[in-house]
Structure formats: C-alpha cells, structure tokens
Amino acid sequence: MAGSVFFNVSPGTAANRVALSLALTVAPFAVVGPLLGPMVERTRAERRAIAMASAVGRALCCFFMAYWIHSLVLFPVTFFTLVFSKLYLVAKAALVPGTVERPDQLVTANSKVSVGGSVAGTVAGLVGVGVMKLLGSAGLLRFDIVIYLAAAWVAAQLTVAQRVAEPTAPADAAGSTGEPAARAALPMAPVPVGLPPGGLQLAAFATGALRFSVGFVTFLLVFTFRRHDAALIWYGFALGASQVGNVVGALVAPQLRRRSSEEVMLTASSVVVGAAALAAGAVHWGTHWAVAVVLAAGIGLAAASGKVAFDSMVQRDVPQKARPRAFARFESGFQLVWAIGSLLAVLVPISLSAGFIAIGFVGLIGAIAFAGGSVKARRGTLPAWFPGSAPRPVPGDPRKPAPR
Numbered sequence: 001m002a003g004s005v006f007f008n009v010s011p012g013t014a015a016n017r018v019a020l021s022l023a024l025t026v027a028p029f030a031v032v033g034p035l036l037g038p039m040v041e042r043t044r045a046e047r048r049a050i051a052m053a054s055a056v057g058r059a060l061c062c063f064f065m066a067y068w069i070h071s072l073v074l075f076p077v078t079f080f081t082l083v084f085s086k087l088y089l090v091a092k093a094a095l096v097p098g099t100v101e102r103p104d105q106l107v108t109a110n111s112k113v114s115v116g117g118s119v120a121g122t123v124a125g126l127v128g129v130g131v132m133k134l135l136g137s138a139g140l141l142r143f144d145i146v147i148y149l150a151a152a153w154v155a156a157q158l159t160v161a162q163r164v165a166e167p168t169a170p171a172d173a174a175g176s177t178g179e180p181a182a183r184a185a186l187p188m189a190p191v192p193v194g195l196p197p198g199g200l201q202l203a204a205f206a207t208g209a210l211r212f213s214v215g216f217v218t219f220l221l222v223f224t225f226r227r228h229d230a231a232l233i234w235y236g237f238a239l240g241a242s243q244v245g246n247v248v249g250a251l252v253a254p255q256l257r258r259r260s261s262e263e264v265m266l267t268a269s270s271v272v273v274g275a276a277a278l279a280a281g282a283v284h285w286g287t288h289w290a291v292a293v294v295l296a297a298g299i300g301l302a303a304a305s306g307k308v309a310f311d312s313m314v315q316r317d318v319p320q321k322a323r324p325r326a327f328a329r330f331e332s333g334f335q336l337v338w339a340i341g342s343l344l345a346v347l348v349p350i351s352l353s354a355g356f357i358a359i360g361f362v363g364l365i366g367a368i369a370f371a372g373g374s375v376k377a378r379r380g381t382l383p384a385w386f387p388g389s390a391p392r393p394v395p396g397d398p399r400k401p402a403p404r
Contacts, residue, residue, distance in 0.1 A: 059148035066141035114250035209366030215341035245300020269306030274363030281357030
C-alpha cells in the first residue's frame with residue numbers, strides 16, 4: 001500500500017490518496033459508536049464473550065480475505081476486520097477494571113495493556129514480514145487465522161470479576177463532594193476526588209487535543225520528508241518516533257500516578273506538549289529534521305501518558321454499566337480528531353516550525369480548558385449548554401432543575 005499510495009506518485013497525488021485512507025480509518029467507529037457500545041453494555045455479564053467474538057470475527061474475515069485477495073470484495077471484508085478490532089478495544093477497556101482491586105491501580109493496568117499491545121504489534125509486524133516473504137499475502141492471512149483463534153481461546157479463559165468499587169454516582173452527576181468512599185481511603189497523594197459534572201467531557205477535550213497533536217505532527221513530518229525527497233530512513237524515524245513515544249509514555253504513566261492524580265497527569269501532559277512544541281517552533285528547532293523527530297517522540301510520550309490517565313478516569317468514575325457506551329463514544333471522537341489533525345498536515349502545506357507553533361497552541365488550549373473548566377465545574381458554574389454540566393436550580397424552587 002505504501003508503494004502505490006505514497007512513494008510511487010507525486011506529492012499532490014499522494015496527499016489525496018492518504019487523505020482517503022485516513023477517512024476510511026474513521027469509518028469503523030461510525031459502527032462502533034452507535035451500535036457496538038450499547039451491545040457490549042447489554043452483555044456486560046459476559047464481556048469476555050465479546051472479546052472472543054471480536055477475535056473469531058477477525059479470523060473469519062482473514063479467511064475470506066485470503067479467498068478473495070484479488071477481488072473487490074476484499075475491501076468490504078477489510079472494513080469488517082476494522083469493525084471487529086474496534087469492538088475489541090471497547091470490550092478490553094470495559095474488562096480492565098475487573099483486573100484490579102483498587103482504583104489507584106487502574107493506571108498501572110492500562111499501562112501494561114498499552115505497552116503489551118505495542119510490543120506485540122511490533123513483534124507481529126516483524127514476524128509478518130517473514131511469513132509474507134515465505135508464503136505470500138494469502139499465506140500470511142491464513143497464518144493470522146491461527147493467531148486470532150488462539151486469541152479467542154485465551155479470551156475464553158478470562159475469569160475477571162468486577163472488583164473496583166463502583167462510584168456512588170455517575171461522573172456526570174457527582175458533585176465536588178461526591179467522592180466514592182473506596183477512593184477516599186486510598187493511601188495515595190494526592191487522593192483523587194472524582195470528576196464533577198461535565199468534568200469527563202472536559203478531560204475528553206484535552207485528550208482529543210493530544211490525539212490531534214499526535215496525528216498532525218506525525219503526518220507533518222512524513223509529508224515534509226516527502227516534499228524534500230528525503231531518504232527512506234527518515235520516514236522510519238518519523239513513524240518510529242511516534243511508536244517509541246507511545247510505549248515510553250505508557251511505561252512512565254504508573255510512575256507519574258504514584259506522585260499525582262490522573263487529573264494532574266492529563267493537565268501536565270497537555271502543558272508539556274504545548275510548551276515543547278511552542279519552544280521548537282519559536283527557536284526554529286523544527287527546521288532541523290533530527291530534532292523535530294525527537295520532539296515528535298516527546299509529544300507522543302506526553303499524549304500516551306495523558307491517554308492512559310483519561311482511560312483510568314473513565315474506568316474510575318463511570319458506572320460499570322455505562323462504560324462500554326462511554327468508551328465507544330470517546331474512542332470514536334478521538335479517532336476522528338486524530339484523522340482531522342492528520343488530514344490538515346496532509347492537505348495544508350506548512351513548515352515544520354509553523355506546524356509546531358500551531359500544535360503548541362492546541363496543547364495549551366487543551367490544558368487551560370481542562371484545568372480552568374474543572375474549577376468551574378466544581379463550582380457549578382459551567383455553562384448550561386456544556387455537555388454533562390449540572391442542571392441549574394430554578395430560582396425560588398431549589399427542588400426543580402432549570403430546563404436544559
């Protein structure tokens with residue numbers, strides 16, 4: 001795909017084809033958001049069955065792709081492969097809280113899942129190259145069938161139970177005093193107090209800004225190299241920097257959680273992205289490709305830590321029955337903003353320095369929105385139109401909320 005979509009055509013044609021590819025990556029979430037999230041909710045007693053179904057579904061898709069590898073039918077089957085992969089993401093996020101005993105352990109659990117997935121993906125990519133050289137594309141797909149069936153068997157062996165204490169009220173309905181008792185007793189500093197009404201949406205905004213930054217910076221580097229006919233190794237540096245940043249960010253997240261709350265982690269991640277990117281653009285470090293690649297890795301690191309913190313907040317504060325729908329909705333939004341950031345970098349010619357300055361403002365806006373908005377949320381002064389904000393009481397009748 002890289003040869004036909006990117007390298008063997010002009011930069012303008014490559015931009016159009018990559019833009020189409022990015023749009024297609026968002027399409028599966030159109031299914032996951034409205035349909036699969038509620039489906040997982042209804043089967044919450046057997047969420048491991050959802051993980052099994054996603055693996056079996058991908059095994060079946062690989063079987064049909066191997067059979068129709070030279071047919072146009074390959075493309076709709078590939079689409080369903082992506083849908084099953086997104087279903088697994090939702091089921092996995094809903095299963096993680098059942099593997100820990102206290103909410104403060106969620107960051108560590110999510111970190112292990114993220115790092116394990118990244119390492120496994122890298123190893124699988126290397127193995128896949130070898131298998132494809134030996135057996136061809138169809139042979140590789142048949143090999144994938146075995147891997148997915150093994151994954152389904154492992155999912156069947158899961159024996160997790162919901163052990164994290166449920167919040168006393170949904171995150172969007174809890175006030176500044178709505179801290180779950182189980183979290184209040186945790187020997188952590190600072191102790192998480194739970195998100196106020198609208199706080200989860202504010203956290204999602206900051207996390208979306210981080211995801212936008214990662215997509216924009218990655219494709220900004222790639223297309224800068226493409227326009228300057230850079231050597232192939234620079235593309236490897238650009239994509240590798242993003243991957244390394246993600247892994248390191250997930251690795252350091254548990255260390256950060258021992259010293260601060262998830263809310264502070266997310267705010268700090270946004271500030272780091274904003275400050276580093278603005279500094280890079282202001283002093284023209286972005287004109288030096290090697291430095292730009294290192295900065296891209298740093299942005300990926302901060303974004304990964306922030307994403308782990310956000311996932312833990314959802315698992316901590318959203319009631320069990322509502323988590324799948326919440327994760328499906330948020331992941332759909334994050335994939336969309338990542339694609340928008342990537343598309344802007346692909347379609348709008350911009351220098352590295354100017355691009356870093358733009359991302360610096362995006363990161364700082366995300367930090368200010370979350371930190372400042374959280375203060376307003378705890379005071380109950382968020383605008384009534386903001387999603388998840390607490391309803392205002394009608395003047396003269398505190399028992400009745402104001403119409404929304």
